[in-house]
Amino acid sequence: MDINIERKVLLNPGPSTTTDTVKMAQIVPDICPREKEFQCIMKPMRESLVRIVHGNSKDYTAVLFCGSGTICIDIVLNSLLDKGKKALVVNNGSYSQRAVDVLNYYGLPLIEIRQPIDKLPDLNIIEDSLRKNDDVGYVYMVHHETGTGLLNPIREVGELAHKYNAFFITDTTSSYAMMPINVYKDNIDFCMASAQKGIMGMAGLSYIIGRKEIIEKSMYYPKRSYYCNLYRQYEFFEKTNEMHFTPPVQTLYAARQALFEYFNEGEAEKWERHKRIMRAIHKGLDKLGFQEVLSRSIQSGLVSAVKYPDDPNWDFDKIHDYCYKYGFTIYPGKVETSRTFRLCAFGAIDENDIKKFWTVFENALVAYRIKIPIIYKNYDL
Numbered sequence: 001m002d003i004n005i006e007r008k009v010l011l012n013p014g015p016s017t018t019t020d021t022v023k024m025a026q027i028v029p030d031i032c033p034r035e036k037e038f039q040c041i042m043k044p045m046r047e048s049l050v051r052i053v054h055g056n057s058k059d060y061t062a063v064l065f066c067g068s069g070t071i072c073i074d075i076v077l078n079s080l081l082d083k084g085k086k087a088l089v090v091n092n093g094s095y096s097q098r099a100v101d102v103l104n105y106y107g108l109p110l111i112e113i114r115q116p117i118d119k120l121p122d123l124n125i126i127e128d129s130l131r132k133n134d135d136v137g138y139v140y141m142v143h144h145e146t147g148t149g150l151l152n153p154i155r156e157v158g159e160l161a162h163k164y165n166a167f168f169i170t171d172t173t174s175s176y177a178m179m180p181i182n183v184y185k186d187n188i189d190f191c192m193a194s195a196q197k198g199i200m201g202m203a204g205l206s207y208i209i210g211r212k213e214i215i216e217k218s219m220y221y222p223k224r225s226y227y228c229n230l231y232r233q234y235e236f237f238e239k240t241n242e243m244h245f246t247p248p249v250q251t252l253y254a255a256r257q258a259l260f261e262y263f264n265e266g267e268a269e270k271w272e273r274h275k276r277i278m279r280a281i282h283k284g285l286d287k288l289g290f291q292e293v294l295s296r297s298i299q300s301g302l303v304s305a306v307k308y309p310d311d312p313n314w315d316f317d318k319i320h321d322y323c324y325k326y327g328f329t330i331y332p333g334k335v336e337t338s339r340t341f342r343l344c345a346f347g348a349i350d351e352n353d354i355k356k357f358w359t360v361f362e363n364a365l366v367a368y369r370i371k372i373p374i375i376y377k378n379y380d381l
């Protein structure tokens with residue numbers, strides 16, 4: 001089977017550009033997911049997902065869910081808080097704000113540590129809070145805040161969590177399978193991701209990777225959701241090798257192919273490629289005189305949040321539409337960084353795509369008479 005699919009370069013923060021082989025892997029004969037033939041793809045997939053973060057399958061397991069990445073945030077937070085315990089969330093961006101929102105929706109007790117979105121968080125404040133509150137069940141932090149591109153110090157915060165007898169959950173949705181992560185060295189009890197990001201698969205499949213021992217203990221924790229409960233899904237997998245309810249069948253076939261391609265490319269090689277893409281992004285920004293929200297020393301190397309120019313002719317939508325016409329997708333910022341746009345080094349692309357992108361982008365600036373180098377006056381987020 002060979003279909004000519006137009007190639008698009010997605011510089012938005014997921015879904016990512018996929019290879020044609022991953023796209024084509026979805027075209028399979030119809031199958032009932034309760035067939036043995038289908039179950040055979042789940043077990044090795046769960047093991048591969050644990051292997052990506054260097055977990056030993058004696059200690060760690062991967063539990064799959066049908067949904068976008070946010071379903072994992074919902075599930076870990078509501079399933080892993082025991083009665084009488086509090087959640088502690090380090091809030092320094094839109095994705096950690098989402099965790100705070102989820103906990104509030106469930107009405108769960110929460111200690112929120114608000115930190116600036118454009119700086120590394122203060123570890124002393126986190127430790128003080130842990131020292132004063134001996135009823136913290138888990139500490140939650142986003143690894144890579146996709147809204148700004150900030151890379152949080154998860155290893156240090158995970159260590160603090162353990163020092164005060166809490167376990168550590170981190171949202172690695174926008175770093176998993178892109179930069180190397182090691183659950184042991186990084187002090188991670190639970191992490192998560194979604195197939196449309198790091199592994200470069202299709203949207204609709206998400207996974208939580210975590211300590212079996214804690215999941216098994218959570219059997220006795222209050223159940224707050226029928227569908228979104230970690231233990232219930234885990235137990236079903238252990239018994240049957242299946243998802244509790246209908247899985248995203250074709251997305252799973254794509255994920256299987258994507259994982260095959262991930263291991264083929266290699267962890268270190270893939271991370272080098274992402275860094276190479278980001279270098280090409282930075283080079284183009286510097287050439288045009290664009291400024292970013294974060295200093296490069298605290299950036300993840302996967303997302304650049306770029307400040308809008310103070311130019312009367314600047315109109316993000318027009319620039320977006322121009323680039324889109326030529327096959328490049330750029331993305332606006334998040335609420336607290338609303339006067340920014342983002343360029344992400346995700347997906348099956350390489351530095352040559354970025355070189356072509358900058359030519360198109362520069363043509364767009366010229367077409368809409370935006371001054372080069374870019375003008376900044378009193379920039380305010």
Ligand SMILES: *Cc1c(COP(=O)(O)O)cnc(C)c1O
Nearest residue numbers: 068069070095144146171173174
């Ligand atoms: C993409 C992303 C998610 C999930 O977002 P969905 O739109 O639900 O897929 C969660 N956390 C982070 C850090 C992300 O980048």
